[in-house]
Amino acid sequence: MNTANKDGFGARGGWWVVAQLPLLLLAYLIPRWTAQAGPISMLEYTGQALMVAGALLTVTGAVSLGRWLTPFPQPLPESQLRTTGAYALVRHPLYSGILFMAIGWSLYWFSVAGLAFDVMLLVFFDRKAAREEIWLAEKFPGYAAYRQRVKKLIPWIY
Numbered sequence: 001m002n003t004a005n006k007d008g009f010g011a012r013g014g015w016w017v018v019a020q021l022p023l024l025l026l027a028y029l030i031p032r033w034t035a036q037a038g039p040i041s042m043l044e045y046t047g048q049a050l051m052v053a054g055a056l057l058t059v060t061g062a063v064s065l066g067r068w069l070t071p072f073p074q075p076l077p078e079s080q081l082r083t084t085g086a087y088a089l090v091r092h093p094l095y096s097g098i099l100f101m102a103i104g105w106s107l108y109w110f111s112v113a114g115l116a117f118d119v120m121l122l123v124f125f126d127r128k129a130a131r132e133e134i135w136l137a138e139k140f141p142g143y144a145a146y147r148q149r150v151k152k153l154i155p156w157i158y
Helices: 014-033 042-068 093-108 112-139 143-149
Strands: none
Touching (some): 014 093, 112 143
């Protein structure tokens, strides 16, 4: 395999990024299209809280990565393993944060269809993270121990 193919768009996980874009758009649109009218309720407040928590998790995860942040699931060659801050809560805080915001958005709009789509989004990020973790384990000798200590996407649960 030549170097261009090894380091190319697809080899770095670029198709995961391409697939992610329409999924994120649908995660925003479906709850709006299928919103149920109702009074302000605990679901709406819970949705707002999840959106804020998700945004904080995403931002702190991105800041923690700093110059090693990339849209591709394959880590950059010069990157270092992060295990503190947001990465002490979950191994993939950017994916988790996006999921929390999507679920919060669906709750805010009282959208059952949105929540059903969020389950599909969870499966997508779980699979994308699984591929990413293969690369992380190859690159970082301490990744296996970190994976044993910290949950993948949902703090203390999964």
